[in-house]
Amino acid sequence: MTARAELRTEVASVEDVIDQINAARDDIWELPPAEVLALGRGQVPMGTGAKNNYLSTLIFAENELRTLTDEILWFAWVTATRNPKADLATLVLYMDEMGQYKANMNDYVGLPEGCRILKLYVGGIRLASSLDDFARLTESAMTYFNRLHGWVDIVFPWGIVNGFQRTNPLERLLERAQGAGQAVAS
Template sequence: MVAQAEVRREVGTIDDVIAEIDAAREAIWEKPPQEVLDLSVGKVPLGTGAKNNYLSTMIFAENELRTLTDEILWFAWATATRHPELDLKTLVAYMDEMGQYKANMNIYVGLPEAGEVMKLYVGGIRKAATMQEFADLTQSIMTYMNRLHGWVDIAFPWGLVDGFKRVNPIQRIADAANA
């Protein structure tokens, strides 16, 4: 488990934070960031990995980014855009805690630049005065993390799963019924 260190990063205005996150996304749009290239060959800054391998680290990186983008950030954005009448302070407090955890986890799994971008987001949402500002910040970080997740997904050695094929469960049921 990653030690939970509170993230305190001074940031500029909401527009400045969005511009910085968007610039980070544009920098990785056409080609994978160096941290993903490094991770794909086992260069992990903290040496993270079970039993001296980096496959477990890649599994965690892929999973952490998927849950961050497809669940946490998307639900925060959807909540902010669909329910602007809700309490901003509570949503910010929740995403502050979740964002700090995910920033630390990104660093732990070999994605320190992504961790820093997530810290930038956390600093930004702390300044959000409206649900729209929160939504705009969340949309920005969500697109950055989605792109990063795409690169990690491409780098992941999916061919390894061929050694773990299971019997088609529907066929197994049909075969049992015919026996």
């Protein structure tokens, strides 16, 4: 993490949290964060990985960030911005629990800075006094984690999937149907 986005542990206000998250996002916008580069080299601070490999850790990191950004943060933001009758206290309680869980998973899969940013977000939503505060905090976190997820996608060894090619299921159906037709003709 660069000096520009020095993350403080205290949470002073919603605006302060948004500013900190946005600064952290700006720091990783053009270049990947050190934690992602380390993860791509198999350097996982907690030593996470099945049978002494880090591919499983990368798979979990990619999945945890995808579900965080594309589902959890997105749906929280949509709820806060499109449903004026949404209950702020319930949203905060839900996102507090989910945010703490996902933050700890970020740490577990080698993204300790992602963990700290998500816990910062949770501290911020606890201060939210309106759906607008909650939505702005969530949007800020969503843009940070979308960017982090993009970097993890880039270091992921997608070429490895070539070793796991499957037959097109439609071709299998066609082959089965053709085989059944030949069996009837015999």
